[in-house]
Amino acid sequence: MDIIDYYNWRYATKKFNPNKKIPNTDLELIKESIRLAPTSYGLQLFKVIIIENQVQKDELRKFSYNQSQISDASHLFIFCNSTKVFEKDIDVYIQNKSISQEMPVEENKGYGDFLKKTLLNKDSEKTSVWTKNQTYIALTHLMTACASLKIDSCPIEGFNTTLYNEFLDINKKSLSAGVVAAVGYRSESDNSQYYKKVRKSTKDIFEIH
Ligand SMILES: Cc1cc2nc3c(=O)[nH]c(=O)nc-3n(C[C@H](O)[C@H](O)[C@H](O)COP(=O)(O)O)c2cc1C
Incomplete structure (x- = not known):
């Protein structure tokens, strides 16, 4: 399939x-x-x-x-x-990224700071x-x-x-x-399995520019 x-x-x-x-x-x-x-x-x-x-x-x-x-x-x-996004969420991610991608955590610090600045004060x-x-x-x-x-x-x-x-x-x-x-x-006995799918046609969904 x-x-x-x-x-x-x-x-x-x-x-x-x-x-x-x-x-x-x-x-x-x-x-x-x-x-x-x-x-x-x-x-x-x-x-x-x-x-x-x-x-x-x-x-x-x-x-x-x-x-x-x-x-x-x-x-x-x-x-x-x-x-809510917590500082810890970002620290854990940076730690994980550093380990997964085998790089020193300091190299990802700038990115972590950027994420904190962007996300920590976002309203709930x-x-x-x-x-x-x-x-x-x-x-x-x-x-x-x-x-x-x-x-x-x-x-x-x-x-x-x-x-x-x-x-x-x-x-x-x-x-x-x-x-x-x-x-x-x-x-x-679930009759829904026998119903035909109901979907819009391709032409009604997509536009090519
Ligand atoms: C976000 C979302 C929420 C849905 N909630 C329900 C639900 O609460 N109960 C239910 O029976 N089906 C629910 N559906 C199923 C849709 O009704 C179904 O996917 C749609 O009619 C298309 O049919 P198909 O998935 O069988 O192709 C939901 C589908 C989506 C994507």
Whole structure:
């Protein structure tokens, strides 16, 4: 299969088979696809909370307009974006860059200072919009990786952020739940899998100048 086959195969799964769980080897590949997603300045200002515990999934369904994907998927990936940039985030990045690229940390100091000057005083609303946007890139990495593994997924924005944040107790970590991916295997009785894709035509989307 090529990449376009994967995109045609995947669909926003409405009904998961609650009895089929993702093997650990595939979970690791999905996690790696998220880890490798690009982010602004490479700072990766998010955490992904993975829920496999059934009691917790059932609880979260109550805060997600009762969508069955939340309780029936094998795993929930909750993308939580940072609501504030800390000096430590930049120091950790500079340290990591220096080690990964085998260069003295002093050589990256100027870049670190530039990032601090640019990001530390950004207001919290702007910071949240900026970091949340980046979680969607990681989300698409997840969905493509899943499709390549014949694993189904459903991106979900239909949930109550405040209740998720309270449930996950993440406000104190300056994180906020932005978007969720329910991941697992489609139920045979999910009619959505048989629907034709609804998309605009190429000509309606692109302009060549
Ligand atoms: C950011 C985002 C949020 C979404 N939220 C939900 C959701 O809460 N519940 C749901 O059933 N589908 C949700 N969807 C799925 C879309 O409705 C679906 O992707 C779209 O209709 C196209 O269909 P397809 O993905 O099956 O090709 C969401 C999709 C995206 C990209």
